[in-house]
Amino acid sequence: xxxxxxKELGEKLRDAVPPLDQPELNRDLWPAxxxxxxxxxxxxxxxxxxxxxxxxxxxxxxxxxxxALLYHL
Amino acid sequence: MDVLQRFAAGDLDAFESLFRxxxxxxxRWIVRIVRDPATAEDLTVExxxxxxxxxxxxxxxxxxxxxxxxxxxxxxxxxxRSTRKHxxxxxxxxxxxxxxxxxxxxxxxxxxxxxxxxxxxxxxxxQLGLIEEESYRAIGDALGISEGAVKLRMFRAVxxxxxxxxxxxxxx
Numbered sequence: 557x558x559x560x561x562x563k564e565l566g567e568k569l570r571d572a573v574p575p576l577d578q579p580e581l582n583r584d585l586w587p588a589x590x591x592x593x594x595x596x597x598x599x600x601x602x603x604x605x606x607x608x609x610x611x612x613x614x615x616x617x618x619x620x621x622x623x624a625l626l627y628h629l
Numbered sequence: 630m631d632v633l634q635r636f637a638a639g640d641l642d643a644f645e646s647l648f649r650x651x652x653x654x655x656x657r658w659i660v661r662i663v664r665d666p667a668t669a670e671d672l673t674v675e676x677x678x679x680x681x682x683x684x685x686x687x688x689x690x691x692x693x694x695x696x697x698x699x700x701x702x703x704x705x706x707x708x709x710r711s712t713r714k715h716x717x718x719x720x721x722x723x724x725x726x727x728x729x730x731x732x733x734x735x736x737x738x739x740x741x742x743x744x745x746x747x748x749x750x751x752x753x754x755x756q757l758g759l760i761e762e763e764s765y766r767a768i769g770d771a772l773g774i775s776e777g778a779v780k781l782r783m784f785r786a787v788x789x790x791x792x793x794x795x796x797x798x799x800x801x
Binding site: 565566571573576581582584585593 | 677744755761
């Protein structure tokens with residue numbers, strides 16, 4: 557791809573998705589920040605739950621793996 | 630003790646001062662990535678929440694703005710990853726009065742779809758580099774990668790975009 561084609565693709569992209577012209581924040585977010593800090597809900601991704609369940613299953617069925625796990629921690 | 634030292638020591642007043650000083654800049658950067666004002670506001674708060682929790686890891690002599698931008702970029706990337714399958718790019722175009730408006734609209738829609746189909750780590754490079762025309766260095770700093778790595782991602786993204794647009798018979 558040459559520079560001209562690259563430039564043309566850039567123009568097409570900017571035509572389809574126009575650049576944001578000086579987007580400004582319209583309100584102070586400090587109150588929202590304080591709210592978040594006072595209510596820090598921890599969201600655990602589903603993948604982490606899956607990993608935890610897998611680890612628990614392995615440890616229940618293979619308790620001999622516990623020393624190996626502790627060694628690697 | 631200056632504000633960065635007090636922040637690193639866990640001082641809430643120093644954090645508030647930094648928040649008020651930098652919230653607009655963080656918002657402006659994030660909204661260019663997610664292209665939705667409400668989401669960008671949430672992600673700005675999320676960014677500062679991550680910053681606050683990581684205050685002990687910040688070195689007061691370090692580049693706070695750079696650190697902040699990198700955390701904000703990561704928060705925006707996490708958002709793009711979590712919404713990739715559900716949220717196309719917002720259709721924020723004004724009505725087009727030209728006679729071939731339907732064809733143009735279709736072409737723009739195809740381009741937006743192609744862009745939305747990129748993986749978040751490629752899409753962010755295209756949005757910031759080709760659409761917002763940020764420098765490769767600024768993008769690399771925000772992503773924590775070298776300029777060369779940004780160019781490589783851009784090359785891969787452009788190749789994928791061209792291929793998709795050719796498949797859909799949109800002249801890239």
